Amino acid sequence: MVVVSLANGAKREYPRGTRVADIVDELGGRLKKEALVARVNGVVHDLSYALDEDAEVCILTFNDSDGEDVYRHTSSHILALAVKRLFGDVKLGIGPSIKDGFYYDFDCKETFVPTDLERIEKEMEKIIKEDLPLERFELERTHALKFFADSGEIYKVELIEGLPEDAVISCYRCGEFVDLCAGPHLPSTGKVKAVKLLSLAGAYWRGSEKNPMLQRIYGTSFPKKSMLEEYLHRLEEAKKRDHRKLGRELDLFSIQDEGPGFPLLHPRGMIIRNELENFWREEHRRDGYSEIKTPIILNRVLWERSGHWDHYKENMYFTQIDEQDFAVKPMNCPGAMLVFRTKMHSYRDLPVRMGELGLVHRHELSGTLHGLMRVRAFTQDDAHIFMLPSQIKDEVAKVIELTDRIYNVFGFEYHVELSTRPEKAMGSQEMWDAATSALREVLEERNISFVINEGDGAFYGPKIDFHLKDSIGRTWQCGTIQLDFQMPEKFDISYVGEDGQKHRPAVIHRVVFGSIERFFAVLIEHYAGAFPVWLSPVQTVIIPITDRHHEYANQVLAALEKEGIRAEADLRSEKVGYKIREAQLQKIPYMLVVGDKEAESGEVGVRERSAGDVGSLPLDQFIANIKEEINNKS
RNA sequence: GCCGACGUAGCUCAAUUGGCAGAGCAGCUGACUUGUAAUCAGCAGGUUGCGGGUUCGAGUCCCAUCGUCGGCUCCA
Numbered sequence: 001m002v003v004v005s006l007a008n009g010a011k012r013e014y015p016r017g018t019r020v021a022d023i024v025d026e027l028g029g030r031l032k033k034e035a036l037v038a039r040v041n042g043v044v045h046d047l048s049y050a051l052d053e054d055a056e057v058c059i060l061t062f063n064d065s066d067g068e069d070v071y072r073h074t075s076s077h078i079l080a081l082a083v084k085r086l087f088g089d090v091k092l093g094i095g096p097s098i099k100d101g102f103y104y105d106f107d108c109k110e111t112f113v114p115t116d117l118e119r120i121e122k123e124m125e126k127i128i129k130e131d132l133p134l135e136r137f138e139l140e141r142t143h144a145l146k147f148f149a150d151s152g153e154i155y156k157v158e159l160i161e162g163l164p165e166d167a168v169i170s171c172y173r174c175g176e177f178v179d180l181c182a183g184p185h186l187p188s189t190g191k192v193k194a195v196k197l198l199s200l201a202g203a204y205w206r207g208s209e210k211n212p213m214l215q216r217i218y219g220t221s222f223p224k225k226s227m228l229e230e231y232l233h234r235l236e237e238a239k240k241r242d243h244r245k246l247g248r249e250l251d252l253f254s255i256q257d258e259g260p261g262f263p264l265l266h267p268r269g270m271i272i273r274n275e276l277e278n279f280w281r282e283e284h285r286r287d288g289y290s291e292i293k294t295p296i297i298l299n300r301v302l303w304e305r306s307g308h309w310d311h312y313k314e315n316m317y318f319t320q321i322d323e324q325d326f327a328v329k330p331m332n333c334p335g336a337m338l339v340f341r342t343k344m345h346s347y348r349d350l351p352v353r354m355g356e357l358g359l360v361h362r363h364e365l366s367g368t369l370h371g372l373m374r375v376r377a378f379t380q381d382d383a384h385i386f387m388l389p390s391q392i393k394d395e396v397a398k399v400i401e402l403t404d405r406i407y408n409v410f411g412f413e414y415h416v417e418l419s420t421r422p423e424k425a426m427g428s429q430e431m432w433d434a435a436t437s438a439l440r441e442v443l444e445e446r447n448i449s450f451v452i453n454e455g456d457g458a459f460y461g462p463k464i465d466f467h468l469k470d471s472i473g474r475t476w477q478c479g480t481i482q483l484d485f486q487m488p489e490k491f492d493i494s495y496v497g498e499d500g501q502k503h504r505p506a507v508i509h510r511v512v513f514g515s516i517e518r519f520f521a522v523l524i525e526h527y528a529g530a531f532p533v534w535l536s537p538v539q540t541v542i543i544p545i546t547d548r549h550h551e552y553a554n555q556v557l558a559a560l561e562k563e564g565i566r567a568e569a570d571l572r573s574e575k576v577g578y579k580i581r582e583a584q585l586q587k588i589p590y591m592l593v594v595g596d597k598e599a600e601s602g603e604v605g606v607r608e609r610s611a612g613d614v615g616s617l618p619l620d621q622f623i624a625n626i627k628e629e630i631n632n633k634s
Numbered sequence: 635g636c637c638g639a640c641g642u643a644g645c646u647c648a649a650u651u652g653g654c655a656g657a658g659c660a661g662c663u664g665a666c667u668u669g670u671a672a673u674c675a676g677c678a679g680g681u682u683g684c685g686g687g688u689u690c691g692a693g694u695c696c697c698a699u700c701g702u703c704g705g706c707u708c709c710a
Contacts, residue, residue: 023635103705114639133659173706202637209707213637216705248645257683257701308702317709360710364656365635368708380710456709515710546667573667581671595669605669613670 003054005414014051018154021047021187024059025259034061034223036191037070037184045186045475046068046136054315062223069608072097074106074134074186075124077196077220080143081177082123083108083217086116093155093205093214099473100231105203107155112215117197120217131190132175136183144169148180155205156180167442191400191562194228197222228614241471244371250586252530252537253503261369261376263517268537271566273516275535277357279633280381280513287402289311289353289383294335296359300325305490306334311459315362332358333484335507336384337491345407345495350505351387351395357516372521373476379516384491385508392506396464396481403466403512409633410523411447416448418463419456426460426486435483436462449480459551471525476516478522483507530587530609534630542569542604543576544578552599556592556619564631580607590626 001013004023014023020038024031024047037044042053044066051057060067064266072463078094083106085089093105106112111221137149148156159180160169172181174189186192191389197219222228241246247253252269253539255262262554265273281291297319303309308316308330317328329335336354363375368374382512385395409416416438421432437460443450450464466479484507488494494502513519523531540560544553553569560567570579576593593605603616617625 199704200638203706204636207707209636213635213706218705255702260701306703362709365708367635367637367706369702374709377710468679480710511710513710518710543670545669548667575666575668575673576670577668578671584671591670593670595699597669 072102105214134185243521246529355383405452416450419453
């Protein structure tokens with residue numbers, strides 16, 4: 001017998017070899033209907049898993065993230081089977097679950113077209129109706145290799161070859177289809193209730209552009225039709241917050257054919273940007289930063305020295321001046337090095353924190369451009385911190401604090417990644433190890449959870465990245481803290497130590513917003529265009545009811561402008577409702593309706609963007625309120 | 635850069651098998667003088683992304699190119 005402890009604390013005895021499914025049957029009820037897989041002693045298994053020792057068993061449903069994962073994973077197998085049935089010469093890549101869905105990669109002579117998705121979807125529904133069981137079995141390595149080689153599955157063969165010698169090679173049979181798969185899976189295809197194929201895309205095999213490009217089909221699935229509909233509805237809603245759409249509607253910025261990846265900021269967008277920069281300067285002054293500005297174009301020699309010529313040339317723009325080669329800066333660091341080098345620094349002066357709102361240009365691949373999120377010219381809210389090696393951890397911690405402080409003003413949630421040595425890197429392994437563990441220690445000491453991003457560091461050092469979400473849940477790297485022992489060497493910068501000798505300082509490159517353009521885009525989506533008052537391009541619009549209230553409207557306007565409040569008066573001969581509708585669509589935080597009543601009493605009728613009509617206030621009182629709101633950035 | 639889809643008025647979208655490029659909103663002009671999300675009427679607005687080709691005739695078909703969108707890759 002084996003002793004099984006269930007999630008609710010109950011302990012029961014079962015004969016050895018009892019399957020989890022048998023336990024689920026016995027438990028009955030809703031769980032029996034919803035059970036997908038089970039976590040047995042911490043490992044997720046099929047319901048058909050046979051218990052051969054005492055175990056803690058937790059039955060998982062779609063509500064558990066592991067359950068959801070398996071649900072989508074099985075859905076991807078159904079997709080693969082459907083494609084196999086409908087298309088002759090198909091080789092399979094991989095088909096994992098992803099956030100909110102799944103995909104499968106296919107190598108198929110025929111090019112899938114959007115109407116194929118409907119066909120495939122229908123076939124998937126058929127497979128679901130057939131309620132085919134997914135059966136797990138193991139193959140010995142050479143058998144597995146032969147099996148997949150015989151069936152022409154060259155990608156699967158490659159996957160098996162990549163597995164460690166002692167790996168258990170498992171496969172799942174689903175109807176006439178056998179796939180190499182670690183599992184686990186749902187007991188049968190009928191468990192999948194609502195499935196929808198969403199899009200078609202090319203994807204390199206194993207993510208490398210050296211490999212052939214496969215056709216990827218994305219989809220999602222849910223245990224209830226209503227959940228699928230809700231999800232699709234949510235996607236539609238999210239699209240309404242897309243910063244590209246709002247940027248046009250709110251007249252914030254444009255990107256035109258004449259400058260792909262080179263955004264044009266309109267007056268209203270510029271107001272927001274300036275507010276962000278003002279805020280940035282305040283916070284950085286408070287933390288002991290100075291500010292510099294370095295040129296956009298500098299001599300090629302500088303870039304050879306910095307290592308950019310060797311490591312970053314493909315991303316740079318070049319030009320010639322007086323028959324000499326110059327480069328448009330893709331990063332601000334070399335300029336900062338030049339500034340630091342202009343004078344002697346004592347160890348007593350360190351750390352030196354030098355900020356720069358620096359405009360950089362990078363030649364990004366055309367296919368990667370995306371609104372303001374990925375562009376070819378952007379302003380980094382950069383800073384370089386020159387410090388004693390002993391100050392590294394303190395300074396990194398201070399930057400983390402500053403970043404957190406700034407993100408909190410906007411109410412952002414973010415996740416942190418630690419990126420390690422890339423293939424194409426400068427500096428010794430020891431240097432990288434020391435720098436990487438310094439970053440890791442700071443994160444660990446501050447109890448900040450992070451994921452490791454292997455090989456994703458900058459060419460000169462490891463980094464901590466801060467990622468923010470866009471409206472449809474894609475994350476974008478914004479803040480980053482990069483440790484650099486290379487640049488100080490290359491530029492031979494130094495400080496004079498206590499001993500009167502020259503020493504090499506360590507350098508941190510860091511940004512908080514990251515790119516002001518990208519941060520702006522994330523902000524637009526985060527607020528859905530309804531910016532807090534301090535950021536709103538127009539903070540108040542005055543709406544006179546008829547022409548005879550224009551004089552009072554102008555008085556109110558003058559009073560607001562005198563207090564530095566961004567206000568406009570809508571003097572068009574339109575109805576109040578019309579002007580309000582327009583102000584609402586422009587997401588202006590306050591509308592002041594003024595008519596006879598207000599003109600007489602010196603009040604304003606306040607309509608708040610989301611709360612609606614909130615009644616009349618003396619003008620002075622309104623001004624005091626809005627000023628407080630602006631100052632608090634609330 | 636690669637794979638796929640798509641480019642029609644400032645915006646959102648129509649245009650039968652290839653057969654006179656159209657509507658709403660926005661804009662302009664006028665009337666209306668309005669109390670919390672669209673007053674009415676009129677006017678104007680286009681080398682259908684750009685360049686070739688097929689055809690009696692191309693927004694529609696073909697080629698090329700630029701751009702956009704969704705991914706891949708890359709990255710702030």
